[in-house]
Amino acid sequence: MLVPFLIMLREGIEAALIVGIIASYLQRTGRSHWMPAVWIGVMLAAALSLFVGAGLQLASAEFPQRQQELFEAIVGLAATAILTSMVFWMRKAARSIKTELHDSLENALSASRNQVYALIGMVFLAVAREGLETVFFLLAIFQQSAGPGAPLGALLGLVIAIAVGYGLYTGGVRLNLGKFFRFTGLFILFVAAGLFTNSIKALHEAGLWNALQQVVFDWSHVLPADGPVGTVLAGMFGYQDTPTVSTLGAYLLFLAVTLPLFFRTPAPPQRPAVTTPASLERPS
Template identity: 75%
Template sequence: MLVPFLIMLREGIEAALIVGIIASYLQQTGRGQWMPAVWIGVFLAAALALLVGGGLELVSAEFPQKQQELFEGVVGLVAVGILSSMVFWMRKVARSIKHSLQASLDQALTASKHQVIALIAMVFFAVAREGLETVFFLLAVFQQSEGPGAPIGALLGLVLAVIVGLLIYSGSMRLNLSAFFKWTGLFILVVAAGILANSVQALHEAGLWNHWQTVLFDFSATLPMDGPLGAVLAGMFGYQDAPTFSTLGAYVIYLLVALVMFFLPAPAPSVSSTSVSSQ
């Protein structure tokens, strides 16, 4: 429940931040009449995310067991790639996102003969990116979780993200977004390592990956995955009570590489602007 909650909270705040920057800039430059186009772009992006997520879930439900394992493994790998790119993309553009969005907005409203369509498209692609990232992550989490905890956590995260976004936009809440994205990004990398390990296991069960399957240790008697603590660790960090060389190796190698990249000095932004944390 905690993992989907935090992911939805982070992704929701990212999307709210993008929409908030666009809405504020439109108001500040006397273009408030364009706001309906912004909301149309947001609605279309949300509809696309729901359509893709619902479609993939319905299609996968019809698969035989081995194909379901294959689908779970592929979705997990895609989720790991998207989550990783999301963390490092935000780390790179955090200080220039406001300027970049404002420049894109000016271009959409001045360089295009069809300003409404251009504005809708700009907002759509900006928000759809966040939505599709969330869809693939939630699919990976839901397939590795049981019970209503994960959907409830995702819903609560979304609701809180909307509230936080409205408070930030109204100016009644000052959130250190730089610190927020840094620590949630670190958490996401640990979660992604667990998803990767489970994806390797799913590919093995689908018959596509049969290398390095020696079990390194077995904690099933002392800390089983179906026990209270084991279930929490499995749901949050991809814990396996009897990991193989393949799954544990994938977990450790990914996490080491990702953490080294994460703690390296952030690349200098191409455009200097106000820090996200001041929005």
């Protein structure tokens, strides 16, 4: 429940910040009458994300067991790639995201004859990116988590993200966004490592990867993966009580590559906590 909650919270706040930057810019430039087009773009992006997520989930339910394992592996690898690229992209692009959104808005409102459709399209693309990222994350996690905990955690994260986003926009919530996204980015790298490991395991179960299957150690009697603690660790970080050379090696290799890059990638200077619509910015 914790992983889908944090991922939905993070992605929801990202989307809320994008909408907040757009809304505050329209407000400051005397274009608040364009806000209905913004909300249309947001709703279309949300509808697309729900449609894609439901379609992939329904399609996977019809697959035979071996094809389901392959589908799980593909979704997990895609989620791993998107999660990792998102973390590093945010640390590099945070300085320019606000300017880029402002420039896109100006192009949509001044360089196009169909201003309404241009604005809807611009907002749709910006928000749909966050929504589709979230779909792949949650789909990969839902496939590895039984019961209602994961969907409830995602729903709770979305509700809180909407509340926090509104509070940031109105100035009622003070939050050090730089630290929030930095700590969640580090956490997501460990989540991505677990998804990567489970994807390698799914490839083996689908019959496509059979190398390095020797068991490294057996902790099934000490910390079983289906026990209370093991279930939490498996859901959060892809813990396995009998890892193979392949899966454990994949986990360690992923972290050995990504963690040094994460700490070496320069982050933007610290900004004050967001208190007004005009100060809404997307941090690293």
